[in-house]
Amino acid sequence: MFEIGDKIVYPMHGAGTIKAIEEKELAGQTQEYYVINMKIGDMQVMIPASKIVSSCIRPITDIRALKQLIHNFHHGESDEVLPWKQRYKVNSEKIKTGEIQDCAEVVRDLLRMNKEKTLNSSEKKMLDHAYKFLNSELESIKGITDNQIKSFS
Known part of the structure; x- marks a missing residue:
């Protein structure tokens, strides 16, 4: 299925x-x-x-999917405002999928929330984890530019 040298994503690990x-x-x-x-x-x-x-290991996202991902990151709608416990559960499930789009949504939504009010410590940790997960994949995409990576911060 995979070969030596293949770049992959392992859900919850990056x-x-x-x-x-x-x-x-x-x-x-x-x-x-x-x-x-x-x-x-x-x-x-x-x-x-x-x-x-x-284990849901998948290949790294390719550069062609990146344009849509960046668009959704900047222009996509955030989930409705949920109580933090429900929001935490929804975001945890998104991260567990291992899908770059889901992880980018968690980062986007938590960054937006953090601009409005300070996140609690659990959500700060989640944002940090999700950002590292997202960044680990972005840095592995062949042909990605530094500006494209920076657009996710």
Whole structure:
């Protein structure tokens, strides 16, 4: 499915690069594992090949989708105003999808809210996490410019 050198997104962890595909023996069973170097936290994860699909790992978004993403970031409508607990739950679910559009919406909405009033500590952490997640993928898109990356701040 993926090859060594492919750039991927692992939901809740951000962008990474497949560095190796190795066979490992655990509990008497030999399995193939993808070894992925993640950008955030400079960590390495190993995921069994049999779990790649269920883990929702996907390829990095391509440059063609970026124009629409930037437009939605700047001109899209924010979700209606919800009580913070509901908003936190909705935003958490969006981040868990691992989709760049969902993550960009969380960053957009929380940045807009932060301009109106100070976010609580949980939402500040969420904004920081979502921004790092979004930025890790943006920096991995082939052909993206620094100005395009800066348009998300």
